[in-house]
Amino acid sequence: MPHLPQLRIPATYMRGGTSKGVFFRLDDLPEAARVPGADRDALLMRVIGSPDPYGKHTDGMGGATSSTSKCVIIGPPTQPDHDVDYLYGQVSIDTAFVDWSGNCGNLSTAVGPFAIANGFTDRARLPENGSFAVRVWQANIGKTIVVHVPIVNGEVQETGDFELDGVTFPAAEIVLEFIDPSDDGDAGAMFPTGNLVDELDVPGVGTLRATMINVGIPTVFVDAADIGYAGTELQDAINGDGKALAMFETIRAHGALRMGLIDDIAGAATRQHTPKVAFVSPPADYVASSGKAIAAADIDLNVRALSMGKLHHAMMGTCAVAIGTAAAIPGTLVNLAAGGGGRGAVRFGHPSGTLRVGAQARETDGRWTVTKAVMSRSARVLMEGTVRVPG
Incomplete structure (x- = not known):
């Protein structure tokens, strides 16, 4: 032929x-x-x-x-x-x-x-x-x-x-x-549920506190401790665990539904890139994948995020925008992990090391907006x- x-x-x-x-x-x-x-x-x-x-x-x-x-x-x-x-x-x-x-x-x-x-x-x-x-x-x-x-x-x-x-x-x-x-498209607000922290019911996992934010990229943040992690994990600890990956996908799917990004749970399979799911924890010492020692004193919090069903080796840039913005807004899980209060920038730990991101957020008539997020790459x-x- x-x-x-x-x-x-x-x-x-x-x-x-x-x-x-x-x-x-x-x-x-x-x-x-x-x-x-x-x-x-x-x-x-x-x-x-x-x-x-x-x-x-x-x-x-x-x-x-x-x-x-x-x-x-x-x-x-x-x-x-x-x-x-x-x-x-x-x-x-x-x-x-x-x-x-x-x-x-x-x-x-x-x-x-x-x-x-x-x-x-x-x-x-x-x-x-x-x-x-x-x-x-x-x-x-x-x-x-x-x-x-x-x-x-x-x-x-x-x-x-x-x-x-x-x-x-x-x-x-x-x-x-x-x-x-901030994403003014799919859900129409930076916090599509109207809350800085929600109770998210996840079948087989339980009811988790979650900050769901549409900025940079739609992201579902949960506390590391609430799902049994320290927040200092590297890729092998997550990506080699099929049960853990299934749990994170379930969290992601139910977060997407709650955020209004999909009409039913089945829709998550055709929207694999968004939302992201990430877990946060207060600063703690750990050793990055390169062997570099990361000291708790040098970071504001730890964040681990999954992309396309696997723990990311570092941090997605769009998710970093979400982290920086959520950290700037008092009361979100990201902000609380970083110690609370107002802040215009954070340095967070990820599996490969650290990253600094700044965000300009403000509240007007009870609605949060972000004018700009900045980082170096x-x-x-x-x-x-x-x-x-x-x-």
Whole structure:
């Protein structure tokens, strides 16, 4: 039988924060994949190598983890005063599914350098040396992200001495500003239930105190002690325990239902990327996955979060926005774990080390809003050229 040749599609493989993914210019995609739908999903799954029942992504660009099974599509801006549109697809590893329901905060870091390098910004606007603010429209959630990219000799600076826990080598620091990051879409409020803390009934687990927040990415926070954990756990303690993973998925599903993100429990299976579920605890000493000792005195709290059904090796950028915002609001579980009171920034411990995130939150007429969340990450190009996909 005749065999079609492989497609050759221009692409860039980039690390952003503690994630990496395959970046495409919208106009470089095959015509059928330039619009949402089955053709686009099929293409991106084949690029990544999903679905893979072996869980290895041997025949694709993915890395068989939630942090490395990602695709990004960058196009001209559809909103005034922006430089690019950024669309993010989280590709499932073992099922034929691409989740478009949320953003990747880590890969947001790489969008700025990609936009500059690929001509989406006017080079006449670039400083010879300094920082350039790329205004990004995050099309999945309809929010603005400002990516402050360092420029040296008129080009993007990638190398540097900024160290990011969860990334082995240093690089140039990139500052991210998430503008008005609270989710006013699905549920219509930062706290969709109207409460800072709820009693969440989870069959087979019990009734848990939970802070459910829509900011950065919808997130369900619970206390580590309430589910039998110290809050200092690393990946192996969770990801090798099938019973624990099932418990977290049940918490996630019932949180999604309570937040109004799904209409029934079955809907959680088709919304794997959101919400996230995380557990928090007061600061405590632990040893990070790199062997680095983290002292309780150097952090405000500990947070562990799950992504696509597994404990994340560090922290999702969007979840960090949720952590920073919830920490700034007195009375949330995140705020209480950090010691309570008002705070404009927190440094939290995660499996790979620590991360600092700031948030500007305010209460007006009994309703909380956040105007901006800020954190530092790094990014660099790993490879560029063409990705090949069987026709």
